[in-house]
Amino acid sequence: MEILLAKSAGFCFGVTRAVNTVYEEIEKHKEGENRKIYTFGPIIHNEEVVNDLERKGVEVVNSIEEFDTLEKGTVIIRSHGVSKSVYDKIKEKGFDIIDATCPFVKKIHDTVFEKGKENYEIVIIGNAKHPEVEGIKGWCITKTTIINTEEDALAFETEETSKLCIVSQTTFNYKKFNYLVEILAKKLYDIIVVNTICNATNERQLEARKIAKSVDTMIVIGGKSSSNTQKLYEICKEECENTFFIQTVEDMKNLKLLPSKAIGITAGASTPKNIIEEVQNYVRIKF
Ligand code: F3S
Numbered sequence: 001m002e003i004l005l006a007k008s009a010g011f012c013f014g015v016t017r018a019v020n021t022v023y024e025e026i027e028k029h030k031e032g033e034n035r036k037i038y039t040f041g042p043i044i045h046n047e048e049v050v051n052d053l054e055r056k057g058v059e060v061v062n063s064i065e066e067f068d069t070l071e072k073g074t075v076i077i078r079s080h081g082v083s084k085s086v087y088d089k090i091k092e093k094g095f096d097i098i099d100a101t102c103p104f105v106k107k108i109h110d111t112v113f114e115k116g117k118e119n120y121e122i123v124i125i126g127n128a129k130h131p132e133v134e135g136i137k138g139w140c141i142t143k144t145t146i147i148n149t150e151e152d153a154l155a156f157e158t159e160e161t162s163k164l165c166i167v168s169q170t171t172f173n174y175k176k177f178n179y180l181v182e183i184l185a186k187k188l189y190d191i192i193v194v195n196t197i198c199n200a201t202n203e204r205q206l207e208a209r210k211i212a213k214s215v216d217t218m219i220v221i222g223g224k225s226s227s228n229t230q231k232l233y234e235i236c237k238e239e240c241e242n243t244f245f246i247q248t249v250e251d252m253k254n255l256k257l258l259p260s261k262a263i264g265i266t267a268g269a270s271t272p273k274n275i276i277e278e279v280q281n282y283v284r285i286k287f
Contacts, residue, residue: 001260002215004264006265008208009276010276014079019049019272022053025074026053038058038061038076041062043060043076043100044078045225048248048272048275067095075098080101081102082135083137084139086138087099101135104198105136108170111165113140117141120164124168125167126168128146143158166192169197170201171201177197201228201269204232204269212235212238215240215261217243217264218239218244218265220236220243220245221246221247221271221275221279222271223271226269229268229270252282265283
């Protein structure tokens, strides 16, 4: 039996970099640097990784206020990034910062900040409640609007003479982004559109579809509440009826898998490599 493991399964570049940063800090800690390590928000939406880090002494801080009562130390900013004011406040409170903001997200911060200086209004296409969008908004210095739906785009109003710079949340759907931009473009002349959608999500989905098409059984690994894993599952299910959504190798034991000539494996953005390997090894041994 053949096993097809998606190359793009699991962590993207930005998340790998952020998680590695935390582990590197832990290592320095072992070598004698005795400062507390914090992450601002969970470094990744994966309980196992966060619990492992906690066991190694890394604490998750969820609000700026919490820093008032904490021992001084190093704060690692996760790949989503944070607003400028959060950054400044952490420093003011006497903590060191290691910025593991994904460089693609950092580029959006720089774009909105620079365009703001040139008096451009900013439109962020994305979900207002997502931490990445909150962070981007926090680098805007001119009027900023967040647009997530067709209704938002239709309702958008500004001075006819305004200049507009449109950016996007990195994980936004490309088709929907173009559609919303089209609506906005009818309202104003001076528009700069910076497509800041990251390819990692798209590539993972394309590869998952391709593999699912060519196998009899497809396994999608990821957290239950992970929306990108859910999306991967739906894509694979469209192509391969025998698609299963699992969280860890433990779930494999309860699956009733039919004999297959080829099994495909992919994983959502917050699934660590070791979990993917465990599943791959399990499939190899059992089938
Ligand atoms: Fe990941 Fe950075 Fe793209 S965090 S999804 S590589 S924007």
